[in-house]
Amino acid sequence: MKNRFLIVVLVALMAVTVGFAQTYRIGFANLSEDIAFTQLVREGMQRKAAEMGNIELILADNKLDGAIALSNTENFITQGVDGIIHFQTDQAFGNVIMARARKAGIPVIAIDIPMPGAVFFGADNYFAGQLAGEALAAWVNANWDGSADAMLVLELPQSGPIPAARMQGMIEGFQANVNTALAEDSIIRLDSKNTQEESFRVVSDTLPSIPNAKKIVAITINDGTGQGVIAAAEAAGRRDQIIVVGQGADPTGLAAIATEDSRYLGSTGYFPENYGDKLLEAMVDMLEGKAVPPSIYVDHVFISKDNICDFYADDFQDFCKK
Amino acid sequence: MIILTTKSKNKKSKLFSSDSLATISLLISFIVMAIFFTSQSEFFFTSTNFANLARTLAVVGISSIGMTLVLITAGVDLSVGSVAALSGVLASMFWLELNIPLPISSLLALLTGALVGLINGLIITVLKINPLITTLASFSIIRGLAFVISDGQTNMLNNQGFYFIGRGNILGIPFSLLVMIVLYFIFFIILRYTSFGRNLFAIGASPEMSRLAGINVDKHLLISYTVTAFLAAFAGLIIASQLGSSAPRAATGLEFTVITAVVLGGTSLAGGKGTLIGTLIGVIILRVLNNGLVLMEVSSFYQEVARGVVLLLALSFDQIRSGFLHLRRERT
Numbered sequence: 250m251k252n253r254f255l256i257v258v259l260v261a262l263m264a265v266t267v268g269f270a271q272t273y274r275i276g277f278a279n280l281s282e283d284i285a286f287t288q289l290v291r292e293g294m295q296r297k298a299a300e301m302g303n304i305e306l307i308l309a310d311n312k313l314d315g316a317i318a319l320s321n322t323e324n325f326i327t328q329g330v331d332g333i334i335h336f337q338t339d340q341a342f343g344n345v346i347m348a349r350a351r352k353a354g355i356p357v358i359a360i361d362i363p364m365p366g367a368v369f370f371g372a373d374n375y376f377a378g379q380l381a382g383e384a385l386a387a388w389v390n391a392n393w394d395g396s397a398d399a400m401l402v403l404e405l406p407q408s409g410p411i412p413a414a415r416m417q418g419m420i421e422g423f424q425a426n427v428n429t430a431l432a433e434d435s436i437i438r439l440d441s442k443n444t445q446e447e448s449f450r451v452v453s454d455t456l457p458s459i460p461n462a463k464k465i466v467a468i469t470i471n472d473g474t475g476q477g478v479i480a481a482a483e484a485a486g487r488r489d490q491i492i493v494v495g496q497g498a499d500p501t502g503l504a505a506i507a508t509e510d511s512r513y514l515g516s517t518g519y520f521p522e523n524y525g526d527k528l529l530e531a532m533v534d535m536l537e538g539k540a541v542p543p544s545i546y547v548d549h550v551f552i553s554k555d556n557i558c559d560f561y562a563d564d565f566q567d568f569c570k571k
Numbered sequence: 572m573i574i575l576t577t578k579s580k581n582k583k584s585k586l587f588s589s590d591s592l593a594t595i596s597l598l599i600s601f602i603v604m605a606i607f608f609t610s611q612s613e614f615f616f617t618s619t620n621f622a623n624l625a626r627t628l629a630v631v632g633i634s635s636i637g638m639t640l641v642l643i644t645a646g647v648d649l650s651v652g653s654v655a656a657l658s659g660v661l662a663s664m665f666w667l668e669l670n671i672p673l674p675i676s677s678l679l680a681l682l683t684g685a686l687v688g689l690i691n692g693l694i695i696t697v698l699k700i701n702p703l704i705t706t707l708a709s710f711s712i713i714r715g716l717a718f719v720i721s722d723g724q725t726n727m728l729n730n731q732g733f734y735f736i737g738r739g740n741i742l743g744i745p746f747s748l749l750v751m752i753v754l755y756f757i758f759f760i761i762l763r764y765t766s767f768g769r770n771l772f773a774i775g776a777s778p779e780m781s782r783l784a785g786i787n788v789d790k791h792l793l794i795s796y797t798v799t800a801f802l803a804a805f806a807g808l809i810i811a812s813q814l815g816s817s818a819p820r821a822a823t824g825l826e827f828t829v830i831t832a833v834v835l836g837g838t839s840l841a842g843g844k845g846t847l848i849g850t851l852i853g854v855i856i857l858r859v860l861n862n863g864l865v866l867m868e869v870s871s872f873y874q875e876v877a878r879g880v881v882l883l884l885a886l887s888f889d890q891i892r893s894g895f896l897h898l899r900r901e902r903t
Binding site: 282283284406407437439440442444445446449450453455456457458460473477479480483484485500501504505508 | 614
């Protein structure tokens, strides 16, 4: 009888605890809803919030614009959020956004672009680049006797030091691991403007300037620009002279990797679909007063033909059956 | 004798007409530019580079034909880039999601593009809304629809037949370039030798006078906007074919490149004036400028500046020349 009473009390206590578990309103402003990568980030956040059960997620779109990000911050404050997760591109707006959030006493996590006073979450850009560079070097060592004739670097100069770290990592990862490092003047830097079309255009214009290069390596800021490079090489009839690595491992890049006879060697995975797990756990820890490191990094893996089925077997069933 | 003298005077006046002078000055600019780039890069004047230029001329070239038509009527179409993106997206969605064969999917995408142009034309002619406002709205609506339909995703288009549109060659000449040349020839004939073409100039010069002269202005505008969007949709298919994929973000800024090329080619933004030969040279100059700057390894930031400067120079030169001709006419 006594035991039964204790069990009832325990069950009641558990029910009360669950019933009164703190619910948090968390504002998430995405970088842009027009980009496959960031759509996956948002979907991951929604999935994790549903799993956790005590998160009310309020969504907004920063539309790649600092002013909109600031306006979203003010809306979040008006809506009484407990914490803000910002994915915004304009460093110049970071100070103002953080001043507003500090005044309202709301903790902030900044994705990929740091903001003063916010916990940083994002890519370890240099390391992510290095992984791709090393894989490219290993391929050149195995297939082109350890040397290449030229390197095309499809970068994004207008976006500052963060994407630059990615590119630097790729170049240094390649140069340090390839049997014969490339001379500086064989490394051609091109502005991809982050699009497949521009990448196609600038590579189409550049290929005639390296007519004697038969072994060309290309490193690209993301998967889309990587596909632009390959399309340009194909159009110029030089498909077999090029091998490409990229960053992101988004659905476009993965589809290219899982294509027979692809010239897209692989891409460093950022796993945007998993961002939500770490982000929401860190935010709840912050709200509950637990210690959170000032920087939280994504776990990067270089995705190639060799391991794509370990991560995305369901998405590429035909390829993985072979 | 009198007739002969008149004829020779006519020939002389045609040679020194405003349009001919504009074309000649454009050709001179192009030659100067080509000589400059040849002196700066050993790779500019090579067969490989010319092949590259030929392969990548058609997207802007074909879109510019339609833009020339609407600018001649004193209109403008800011939706060409969005229509091009929608066309690629629709072709891929019809093919991948609805399993419609790719040639039919492409045709449906072209027809949808034409429908957008028809709607633009109807809004302009029936609701009497300014073409700039109308096509600015459709620029946004159509781009948004491309994102909605594709869910913001890029879709791969692995089909060798489809690749032929943007990458194929016939007797060593890029197929897209051949199509562009044929289209220029057809529209050159239409503009120059048909009443429809001549009426477009009249409408651009004065729509009211054209109406009084019995020209069905609305019909002409409807056709112009429909053709423009149809050609933009075709340009969109070329982009998708060249890249092997369709993206809702494709052809961003195409409208401004196209307007720049057409204006550079001597077509007046005020309407009533323009030639397709000028447009073609404008398209080639812009393409060669981009190509030459990349070969010279000029920073992409300075490339933007250079493009703007060239447009400004062309417009200034056009203004000076028009002023000079006007002055000469007054003196005569």
